[in-house]
Amino acid sequence: MNLDLLIKNVDIITMDDQNSVIHNGFIGVSDRKICFAGEKLPENTGFKKEIDGKGGLAMPGLVNAHSHSAMTLMRNYADDIALESWLFDNIFPIEAKLTDRDVYWGTMLGIAEMLKSGVTAFADMYMFMDEVARAVTETGIKANLCKSPVQFFEGGELKRLDKSQGTVDYYNRYHNSAEGRIKVFVEIHSTYMFNEQTLRNAALLARQLNTGIHIHLLETTAEVESSKKDYGMTSIEICEKTGVLDVPVLAAHCVHMTDSDLEIMRRKGCSIAHNPSSNLKLGSGIARVPEMIGMGINVCLGTDGAASNNNLNMFEEINLAALLHKGVAMNPQLMKADTVLKMGTYNGARAIGFDDTGKISEGMKADIILIDTDKPHFYPKNNPLSTAVYSAQASDVDTVIIDGNIIMQNRVFTGIDEEKIKYEVHSLSKRLLVR
Known part of the structure; x- marks a missing residue:
């Protein structure tokens, strides 16, 4: 099996019908879709790019x-x-x-x-x-x-x-x-x-x-x-x-x-x-x-x-x-x-019309986020579902993947000029917000 992207060493909230959680697992992505998500890496798996989740949490976007x-x-x-x-x-x-x-x-x-x-x-x-x-x-x-x-x-x-x-x-x-x-x-x-x-x-x-x-x-x-x-x-x-x-x-x-x-x-x-x-x-x-x-x-x-x-x-x-x-x-x-x-x-x-996303399971589009849980407010690491709802903050999102494309990694955009956006908005707000 040849993958475009392999994600490893993550706990995975699948959001499938059983609300399954896979511990220390792997996610394979090819042709914009999820090929597998499980505790074991299939044999003879090759990949173009790899992301080490470092014990973090993966979930649908x-x-x-x-x-x-x-x-x-x-x-x-x-x-x-x-x-x-x-x-x-x-x-x-x-x-x-x-x-x-x-x-x-x-x-x-x-x-x-x-x-x-x-x-x-x-x-x-x-x-x-x-x-x-x-x-x-x-x-x-x-x-x-x-x-x-x-x-x-x-x-x-x-x-x-x-x-x-x-x-x-x-x-x-x-x-x-x-x-x-x-x-x-x-x-x-x-x-x-x-x-x-x-x-x-x-x-x-x-x-x-x-x-x-x-x-x-x-x-x-x-x-x-x-x-x-x-x-x-x-x-x-x-x-x-x-x-x-x-x-x-x-x-x-x-x-x-x-x-x-x-x-x-x-x-x-x-x-x-x-x-x-x-x-x-x-x-x-x-x-x-x-x-x-x-x-x-x-x-x-x-x-x-x-x-x-x-x-x-x-x-x-x-x-x-x-x-x-x-x-x-x-x-x-x-x-x-x-x-x-x-x-x-x-x-x-x-x-909103995207029936092929929202779950981490085979055949679904690879819209995945990785959360950095190596922070005090995540310890001890017990229930991943509770972690995502009651502990996680927006600033904990480390990586964003959409259709298998890495949009953000290590909280840095791969193709968006964040500084230019902030500059332009700051400039035009001076005209708009004058009372």
């Missing part, structure tokens, strides 16, 4: 299932404010100044931050999405990118202009591009930014393109009231009525769900991206995640944008998701380590 990566440009700018004021009085005015160049560098910064914290794939919803696709293509990460078929404002007024052709063009240009590293969904920002007709149009467009929809749903109580006023029903119910839920749906937040809403989402096979840090920071509430999981809904994890988090650290989201719901329910047996880790890996990969 993390998946950030909801982000607005270029919002790194607004990090630490508008904090401790209710969501509506945060968005309409602070964020929208800055976004009105953004250029395509701003979004490119903001996205590059977000991708660099995510890669350094072990994220190998993310879902993004923003503006100037051609620049986001450009950044994804250049950096080697995987992404689900979405494009809105509606332009909301013209001349400062809300008009909801039809831009469906732009979404079609974007899909045709980028879906499965970058050697399959980019997937494209249709964006529906929210039911309160769309209306019944534009929801129907977006749902029809997604069906015609044979793709999914990425949407914010029921993030705040204000949205609950808005939906009652505008539609006479919940946001989930109007989405069902207009056909939005008839395609694969990635729904962010879903904090204020009725029992009926939950049942609709289960029946329709929707995925829900839980964003615990953002929901807590904005005072939006706490989603009914244990109930969702108990119903069999595919629940994954996201960071939201760095303007409301204020980082893109998925290890932080994994840890918080594990702790938060235990405390709220006063039940330490909720949200066990393997459940939450699956939310941050395989569940997220499924939700």
Whole structure:
């Protein structure tokens, strides 16, 4: 057997159906895929490149299932404010100044931050999405990118202009591009930014393109009231009525769900991206995640944008998701380590259209991270699953591999100029963040 890459001397969290852990094992990679993962190296194995894991921990790359990566440009700018004021009085005015160049560098910064914290794939919803696709293509990460078929404002007024052709063009240009590293969904920002007709149009467009929809749903109580006023029903119910839920749906937040809403989402096979840090920071509430999981809904994890988090650290989201719901329910047996880790890996990969990643097993794409566990907060080394959820930090990620390509090793990027990214972002922020 001839390999492109051999990884040795690592404990391996496979995230397979048995949540297996392989101690002091080997991972073989060839043609962008995992050939084997086990305790023994197959006989007559040759390799082009070798990585010594040095007793560390290997696991599938993390998946950030909801982000607005270029919002790194607004990090630490508008904090401790209710969501509506945060968005309409602070964020929208800055976004009105953004250029395509701003979004490119903001996205590059977000991708660099995510890669350094072990994220190998993310879902993004923003503006100037051609620049986001450009950044994804250049950096080697995987992404689900979405494009809105509606332009909301013209001349400062809300008009909801039809831009469906732009979404079609974007899909045709980028879906499965970058050697399959980019997937494209249709964006529906929210039911309160769309209306019944534009929801129907977006749902029809997604069906015609044979793709999914990425949407914010029921993030705040204000949205609950808005939906009652505008539609006479919940946001989930109007989405069902207009056909939005008839395609694969990635729904962010879903904090204020009725029992009926939950049942609709289960029946329709929707995925829900839980964003615990953002929901807590904005005072939006706490989603009914244990109930969702108990119903069999595919629940994954996201960071939201760095303007409301204020980082893109998925290890932080994994840890918080594990702790938060235990405390709220006063039940330490909720949200066990393997459940939450699956939310941050395989569940997220499924939700954003990458069914061939999120596990370390034969035939899956080689999206792997190596964690340096030779640090005080990892000793004594007991349960690797607990280690990843309760002890690991973003800064512990040593190596990132995507499609078998080494993107970062020894915390140094192989093809990304980190210093240039920081310089460019620092320079352009001086124009954007003047109040």
